[in-house]
Amino acid sequence: MLLNFSSEKPIYIQLAEALEDDILKGIFEEEAQVPSTTEISISFKINPATAGKGINLLVDEEILYKKRGVGMFVSSGAKEKILQKRKEVFYNNFILSLLEEASKLDIPKEEIISMIERGKGK
Numbered sequence: 001m002l003l004n005f006s007s008e009k010p011i012y013i014q015l016a017e018a019l020e021d022d023i024l025k026g027i028f029e030e031e032a033q034v035p036s037t038t039e040i041s042i043s044f045k046i047n048p049a050t051a052g053k054g055i056n057l058l059v060d061e062e063i064l065y066k067k068r069g070v071g072m073f074v075s076s077g078a079k080e081k082i083l084q085k086r087k088e089v090f091y092n093n094f095i096l097s098l099l100e101e102a103s104k105l106d107i108p109k110e111e112i113i114s115m116i117e118r119g120k121g122k
Contacts, residue, residue, distance in 0.1 A: 003044055011046055015054030020063065020082045023074055030079065034064060034072050061085070 001018040003011055022028050035043070040051040055072060058064040063078045075081075102112050 001044075003046070012050050012054035012057065015040065015044075015046075015051060016057040019054070019058060020086075023063070023078055024082055028074050030074050030076050032074050033070075034074060036071055 001015075001022060003014050003018065005011070007014065019028070019034060023030075028034050034055075037048050037051040037055055040046070040055075041048040044051075055064060059066065059072075061081065062075055063081060064072050065075050066072055098112070107115075
């Protein structure tokens with residue numbers, strides 16, 4: 001897990017995304033325990049409140065859940081939730097702007113597909 005302290009993206013969001021990445025990579029399996037806010041704050045030398053804010057984002061999205069007195073755990077189905085969320089973000093941030101630009105340039109769907117396939121070969 002890496003955090004970029006020079007980034008304009010808030011640390012707590014970077015932390016949440018890094019934990020999501022670790023879940024997608026299988027570093028944290030569903031129902032596995034994740035590091036505590038204290039462990040995270042010590043490891044990255046960040047304020048515990050910042051670590052807590054990142055963890056709570058994932059709790060609010062039902063990616064993580066709390067076991068009282070035990071710690072934080074990856075929810076069942078978390079990987080699929082993350083994939084769906086990221087696909088939606090990808091669509092909104094990349095595909096829609098690609099289609100808008102293709103429309104301006106009068107590029108037909110077939111040519112866009114050809115360009116994508118050509119790029120995948122690299």
